[in-house]
Amino acid sequence: MSSKEKEESQDFAWRWRLEERQVPAVLSEDRLSVVFHPRQSNGCLAIKGDCPLLKHMEHWFEVELSPPLHGQARMIGLGDKYTRLQSNSKDFSPLIGRDCSSWGLNYNGKTLHDGETRDYAEAPERSAPLKMGLYYDSYYGNIAFMLNEKNCGIAFQNIAVNLDLYPLICATPRGCQMKLTYSYSSVISLKALCRGSIRLCVQDEELIEKLPVPPHLKAYLLFKEYQMPKSYYHNYY
Numbered sequence: 001m002s003s004k005e006k007e008e009s010q011d012f013a014w015r016w017r018l019e020e021r022q023v024p025a026v027l028s029e030d031r032l033s034v035v036f037h038p039r040q041s042n043g044c045l046a047i048k049g050d051c052p053l054l055k056h057m058e059h060w061f062e063v064e065l066s067p068p069l070h071g072q073a074r075m076i077g078l079g080d081k082y083t084r085l086q087s088n089s090k091d092f093s094p095l096i097g098r099d100c101s102s103w104g105l106n107y108n109g110k111t112l113h114d115g116e117t118r119d120y121a122e123a124p125e126r127s128a129p130l131k132m133g134l135y136y137d138s139y140y141g142n143i144a145f146m147l148n149e150k151n152c153g154i155a156f157q158n159i160a161v162n163l164d165l166y167p168l169i170c171a172t173p174r175g176c177q178m179k180l181t182y183s184y185s186s187v188i189s190l191k192a193l194c195r196g197s198i199r200l201c202v203q204d205e206e207l208i209e210k211l212p213v214p215p216h217l218k219a220y221l222l223f224k225e226y227q228m229p230k231s232y233y234h235n236y237y
Contacts, residue, residue, distance in 0.1 A: 013059070013183040014167065017050035019085055033179040034169065041174040043087040044073045046095040049167035053078070054185060055138050058192055061167055062133040062146070062182040069107050069126040071173040076132045077104025077112075078143065078165040092172045101163065103156050104170075105145045107132065111155050121145070121152035131181070135223070136165070139188045140196035144223040154223040157199065195221055 015031035024045055026035040034047050053059045063076050073094040079102030084095050096104030097112025104112045107130055109121035124130050124147055133146030141159035145152050159165075169178050198221060202208055208221050219225040 013185045014049045014051050016047050016180060018047065033177060036171040036176050037174045041172055042089045043091045044093065044095050044170055044172045046085045046168050046170035048085060052164040052166050053136060053138055055161060056188060057138050058186050058188050059136040059138065060133065060182065060184045061180065062131055063169055064179045064181050065107060065130045065132065066177045067126065067128060069130060071171060072106060073170055073172040074176060075104040075106045075170050076134055077102060077168050078136060079168045080163050080165055083168065095170045096168050102168065103143055105132065105155065109147065113156060120155055121147055124148060137188065137192060137196060139193065142196065151224050
């Protein structure tokens with residue numbers, strides 16, 4: 001099966017949606033690809049998923065970024081319904097992670113939340129396409145990110161699970177394209193419930209490294225095991 005045929009047969013849990021006033025973006029007919037600022041960039045623009053992520057579940061999504069990679073605000077993340085989707089003219093700072101109710105990762109491997117930037121993962125090569133993934137456990141409130149299918153570990157934890165969070169992408173460069181390649185949601189597994197319970201008791205990652213357990217189990221506890229589900233054919237919305 002070709003990649004195009006696979007994409008057409010794939011059942012996405014959600015897709016992108018443009019708000020009525022979001023003029024400086026073009027959304028593809030299948031609502032998977034977004035071209036930001038097709039004519040001229042006047043600031044940062046964010047695009048939101050078409051529904052909030054359900055509670056007490058596990059959620060995954062992956063976005064492919066086309067090179068060249070530039071602009072500090074090219075990001076993926078989560079935010080609530082109050083997250084701003086368009087900045088003022090000439091304001092090129094990221095929209096995701098600007099406030100206390102959004103969490104994001106930029107392509108340089110830095111996380112943003114409540115206006116604070118933190119080093120999180122090694123920056124990937126800028127001249128090649130980049131896949132950025134997000135995992136969200138809405139039972140315990142944990143977020144982990146992936147860069148080129150490599151899980152980079154837990155980025156945020158103990159997020160208030162009563163929030164209705166939406167998937168988000170944002171960008172500032174003119175003509176930059178971001179494509180949703182995967183979105184999947186599942187009832188949280190017993191394995192993930194056990195991990196969340198352990199992480200509540202042992203939050204220090206250095207202590208987890210010292211646990212007398214197999215390496216693959218340590219990687220799972222540290223959210224460093226790549227775990228994108230193999231099934232593309234379930235939709236829980």
